[in-house]
Amino acid sequence: MTADIQAGNLSEEELRALIPQLQQLTEKYKRSELVQKALFDISELAGSVSELSRLYPAIHRTIGEFMNAENFFVAFFDQEKEVVDFVYFVDEFDEQTIRSIPAKELMGGITGFILRTGQHLVLTRENHQEVFASNNIKAYGKMPVDLIGVPLKRGNNVIGAMVVQSYDEAVRYSPDDLEVLLFVSQHIVNAVDRVKSRELTEQTIRERTKQLRNINEELQEEIHERQKIESLQQALFEISELAASLDGEMANFYSSLHDILGRLLSAPNCYIAILNKDKDHLDFPYYSDEITRDVESRPLGRGLTEYVLRTGRAELINFSRVAALRDDGELDEATAANMLKRSNSWLGSPLIVEGEISGVIAVQTYGADEQYTLKDLELLRFVSHHIAVAMERKRASDKLQMYNQQLADKVKERTDELHNTNLHLKKQIEERKQIELKLIHDAHHDALTGLPNRVMFNSRLELAIASKKRHTDQHYAVLFIDLDRFKLINDTLGHHAGDEFLIEVSKRIGKCIRGHDLLARLGGDEFVILLDSFDDFHDVEEVATRIIGSISTPFILDSKEMYSGASIGIAYIESGYQSADELIRDADAAMYQAKALGRGRFVMFDKSMRQKLLEELELENEFRRTLKSAKFECFIQPAMDIHTDKYLYHECFIRWEHPSIGKIKREQFWQVAEQSGLTIEIDNYMLEQACRILKHWQKSNGPERNYNVAINLSINHLMQNKLVNQLIEYIDKAQVDPKKLVFEFDENDLNRKSQFMLPAIRKLKRAGVTLVLDNFGSGLASLSYLYSYPFDFVKVDHRFVKSIPRSQRNLKLIQSVMVISEHLNFTLIAEGIENQEQLDALREVGCQYGQGKFLEQASVVDFQARNKSLTA
Missing domain, CATH: 3.30.450.40 (GAF domain)
Incomplete structure (x- = not known):
């Protein structure tokens, strides 16, 4: 226990929990001292008492000193006479008038069980029926509340039994009572043997003396x-x-x-x-x-x-x-x-x-x-x-003396340990106080920069809001600061450099504000400032300008020069605000507006921004309703062999026309889906539409019976193994050939968490699905996907196709990827073909497949003629 306490700092609750253990240990030692005293008393009785009739009451008194033993009896089994002698019997209900009882009359009872088996017996009011039934024991006399019976043995032979029992609900026996009674029982046998031996010796001596006295007159030689x-x-x-x-x-x-x-x-x-x-x-x-x-x-x-x-x-x-x-x-x-x-x-x-x-x-x-x-x-x-x-x-005495000495040494050792523990506990309490002070500080400050955190900032901001309501002439403002390129610094230089960057930013911002203003870090690269009691609103703009200028100065991180910037949203505290969250929300909205206007600037919050947020919220709600009612419009665009005009596959995509806003752009569509957390639901909807089209085509006798359908999936479907399994299970339940399904994954999405994607993509590949890397060339690590991922097709980003044939450099790039494709077993698809010149240039360099509006126009008449029912 002491080792555990000294192994480390314990909490206050753990220290409190030790007190009962120490009290329990103290009680244990007190009980051990009582047992030790009882053994000494029994040993002294054996040496001083010369008659058994005096020994048994003395033993009864000794046992009563460490447990309740008002009802107590001792019985010995005489094997030659086959009787049980109750040499001592005290019971408040049963009166034992007959000292010797034939053994066969008792062998079925409690005493007989102990004599037959040589085992101890523990009976309680709760378990006595079960014990009687399992051991075939009969009840004689009044049934006690608790009973402990232990055998008296001489060596391996059971010579008797000793029983204590209680008729009082308030007096219950514990396992410690059983253990002590078992321990004392052997010493009692030794004491009885000693007294019996002394009685026998004295009786023998008296008889011999009497004989000698009688014979003395006749035979002097005796x-x-x-x-x-x-x-x-x-x-x-x-x-x-x-x-x-x-x-x-x-x-x-x-x-x-x-x-x-x-x-x-x-x-x-x-x-x-x-x-x-x-x-x-x-x-x-x-x-x-x-x-x-x-x-x-x-x-x-x-x-x-x-x-x-x-x-x-x-x-x-x-x-x-x-x-x-x-x-x-x-x-x-x-x-x-x-x-x-x-x-x-x-x-x-x-x-x-x-x-x-x-x-x-x-x-x-x-x-x-x-x-x-x-x-x-x-x-x-x-x-x-x-x-x-x-x-x-x-030998027994020496062992007992040795045990007593060991016990005394143990008590002294434990006493010393308790003393040392108390000293350690005092030290722990002092350390605990210091830890609590540190915890209070840590609970209100950022661990990295040492600045106040969100909890402390919200508390101070609540006070400022209350002060504004009482003193309307005082002015307060909240500045919400978001840093540029923080993710790039973390990804390129590592988290250590990112931490150094944030520490340096906090120092620079701190130099741009007054001593009584409050600077806090909310998390990541977001900082907030509470400007307290300024005189002019131009002062707030000046502070924001200083901060933007300070952050724009180069940072030296790992001996590299890095640049960043700051976008700041400003919200003034007005009497209408009720909570700190409202102010931070509005300052955050103004900051996003600053980023949308080109970063590196500050924007004051006005109510129109809040209205815009509400409109975005309404747009998200309408998006959810449209998805729930499955009212998105489904379109199909083919990917074709640009030499033979044969279809490679048809890409299925959806568009949304808002009732009041009108057609929603693709980028805004996916932005709303991600913000509302519905990308997986959209993926499932797209898969459902693709399977519906394929099942429709399977019923046709035309060429569309062999067509394949492609859909764009978000990487969220690859983040969990369970979701990948659900995709495969859905395809199986839909009774669609997985080889006719094509899944396209955007390279920019893969860049964010590529380390989690590869096992999921391989599982889809094993299921038979065709895989396409979409928008190749738009990310930062494009070539790594060509080597590591089992894509069947790679779709070159439309920006490379858009500039040809006038950009020979982009055309050379497409040719290079085609060369790589021959070695890595994938096929190139040129995306975004919009005119004949682009198509001719791609044919000339040997590109086989393409996709775009120009190709779609060439095939739309034939396709629509065969698939009129899909629009129904």
């Missing part, structure tokens, strides 16, 4: 035995206390066990062998021998220790028994030879923890003078169990 038993008792207590001690290394612990064992029987040589995790090697954590000083871990073989591990019982092996074990294959030759050579007497007992053998403790003597007896064997067998428990408790 006094010595009693003393040994008392020594054993003391030894067992010492072993128990030794395991309960939290201090000391394991090596010292084993050495102390050796000393205690040495007071019970002769144990000059002692070792402890432990099975590793894989149970294929023996490790020797303790080895004290007068002959062999050190011993290393070794694989299992046929030694004395392995014999005890195989039999699972304590063994006494003297030299008299060695030969028999060797002959039975229980001991290897080397071990038997050493035993016989040294007259060893050897005692070994398995170390059993929770029913599983984990190792062996062994003592041995050398020489025939000191031999172990069966009493010694019994004593070692008895003590070994306590030693095994003590060893396990010591």
